[in-house]
Amino acid sequence: MVTIDQAKYLDRQDELQDYRHEFYIPKNRIYLDGNSLGLLSKRAEKSVVEMIDSWKNLGIDGWVDAEEPWFFLSERLGSMTAPLIGADPDEVIVTGSTTINLHQILATFFHPSSKRNKIIVDELNFPTDIYAVTSQLQSHRLDPEQHLIKVKSKDGHLLNEDDIVRVMTDEVAVIVLASVLYRSGQVLDMEYITKEAHKRGILVAFDLCHSIGSIEHSLSKWNVDFAFWCTYKHLNGGPGSVGGMYINRRHFGEKPGLAGWFGSDKDKQFDLEHDMTIANNSGAFQTGTPHLLSAAPLIGSLSIFKEVGMERIREKSLRLTQFMIELIDQELGSYHFIVRNPRQEKTRGGHVFLEHEEAARICKALKQNNVIPDFRAPNGIRLAPVALYNTFTEVWETVQILKQIMEEKQYNHFENKRDVIA
Ligand SMILES: *Cc1c(COP(=O)(O)O)cnc(C)c1O
Numbered sequence: 001m002v003t004i005d006q007a008k009y010l011d012r013q014d015e016l017q018d019y020r021h022e023f024y025i026p027k028n029r030i031y032l033d034g035n036s037l038g039l040l041s042k043r044a045e046k047s048v049v050e051m052i053d054s055w056k057n058l059g060i061d062g063w064v065d066a067e068e069p070w071f072f073l074s075e076r077l078g079s080m081t082a083p084l085i086g087a088d089p090d091e092v093i094v095t096g097s098t099t100i101n102l103h104q105i106l107a108t109f110f111h112p113s114s115k116r117n118k119i120i121v122d123e124l125n126f127p128t129d130i131y132a133v134t135s136q137l138q139s140h141r142l143d144p145e146q147h148l149i150k151v152k153s154k155d156g157h158l159l160n161e162d163d164i165v166r167v168m169t170d171e172v173a174v175i176v177l178a179s180v181l182y183r184s185g186q187v188l189d190m191e192y193i194t195k196e197a198h199k200r201g202i203l204v205a206f207d208l209c210h211s212i213g214s215i216e217h218s219l220s221k222w223n224v225d226f227a228f229w230c231t232y233k234h235l236n237g238g239p240g241s242v243g244g245m246y247i248n249r250r251h252f253g254e255k256p257g258l259a260g261w262f263g264s265d266k267d268k269q270f271d272l273e274h275d276m277t278i279a280n281n282s283g284a285f286q287t288g289t290p291h292l293l294s295a296a297p298l299i300g301s302l303s304i305f306k307e308v309g310m311e312r313i314r315e316k317s318l319r320l321t322q323f324m325i326e327l328i329d330q331e332l333g334s335y336h337f338i339v340r341n342p343r344q345e346k347t348r349g350g351h352v353f354l355e356h357e358e359a360a361r362i363c364k365a366l367k368q369n370n371v372i373p374d375f376r377a378p379n380g381i382r383l384a385p386v387a388l389y390n391t392f393t394e395v396w397e398t399v400q401i402l403k404q405i406m407e408e409k410q411y412n413h414f415e416n417k418r419d420v421i422a
Contacts, residue, residue: 034386038236043300051296086218101228107257214350260287361411
C-alpha cells in the first residue's frame, strides 16, 4: 500500500530536491508536461539575459568578444551536450531543428543505388520524421510506396526489435527510428539495432527527442551513425530552442547534402572562398547563421545537466514513474485505465502513458484541477514526472485528483475532443 507519508519521505530523501527551486514552476500547478515543453530555469533565463546584454553592449563584436563568443556557440553547446548521449565533444553540434537535422542527415548520407534504395521507419513514429523521410525519397524520385518500409507494431504501442531486424534486407540503406517512442515511452535497444544493421551494411539514425535529458545513452560505444533531437522537451531550452545533431566521427568529412557557410572550417569561413572548406567535425552539417537568441537558454540549462549527471536523473526518473504506476494500480483499478508504457526499467522511458476512452475529457478535467498532462489522440494521456523539478508528492496528488475526477465523473462537463494544440 503506497501512502502520502511515503511520498513525503521520498521527497525528503531526494538528492535532487534543491534543483526544483532553480525552476519557475507555474503557480499552484502540477506540471507533468516536461516531455512536451520543459520549464524555464533561472540559469536559462540568466543566459538569455546575458545574450541580450552582449548584443546590447558589443554589437557585432559579440561574435568573438561575448563571454560565450557567438561564433563558437553551436560547437560549444554541442560539447556540453556530448556527455548526455555518450559522444565525443566534436561529434555533437547544436543547430537547426529535429526535422531539418533529419533532412540534413538523409540529404548527406542517403545515396540510393540500384541495389540499396530503401529506408526503414516504424509505424509508431512521430509524423514529422515520416514526412521528412518521404520527401527525401521523393527528391531521389523514389516512390515511398516501394521504398519506405514501415515496421509494424503488434499491439499498436510497442515495437519488437526482432521485427525491425527481420526487415533489414540488403535493399535497405538507412534506418530512422525513435530512441523512445513518443506515445508508449518504450526505450528501443539502440545497441542491438545498430549492431544488427551494421552486419548488413545499413546506416542507423535515431531521433532522441524523447530520450535526451531523460535516459542515458552511449552512442559512440554503440557505434550509432547519426542522431538528432530537439532541446525544448527534457532539455528545457524553451519553445523553439535550437535542436541538435550527432554525427559519428567515422562520417566526418562527408560533403553536406544541405551545405552552407556555417559548415565551413572555422579558420577558413571568413576567407569567403566559393570553394567550401568543410569543417572536419559535426559542425560541417550546419547551414547558415545560428539562431543565437534561441540557443542562449541552453547555456544555462545544460549546465544543470552537467552538474547533476544523467545517471542521477535517470535513477530518480525511474523511481518517479514507478511510484506513479504503483499508485495508478492501487487507486484507479476500477476505472478502466490501461498503463501502456513498458513496466520494466530497461524499456521504460521518462513518461507514463495511460489509455482511457474518455482521455480527451479527462485531460481537460485535469487541467481544470491545475494538473498539466498532455493528450495524445485518440485516447492517450501522457504524464511526465520530471526528475529535475517534479516531486513524489505531486505524483501522489495527481493520482488522487484523477481518482476524484473519475469518482465524480467530472469529465462529463467537457467535450471529448482535442484542442488545436494537444
Ligand atoms: C517533438 C518531436 C519532434 C519535433 O520536431 P521539430 O522539428 O522540433 O518540430 C520530432 N520527432 C519526435 C519523435 C518528437 O517527439
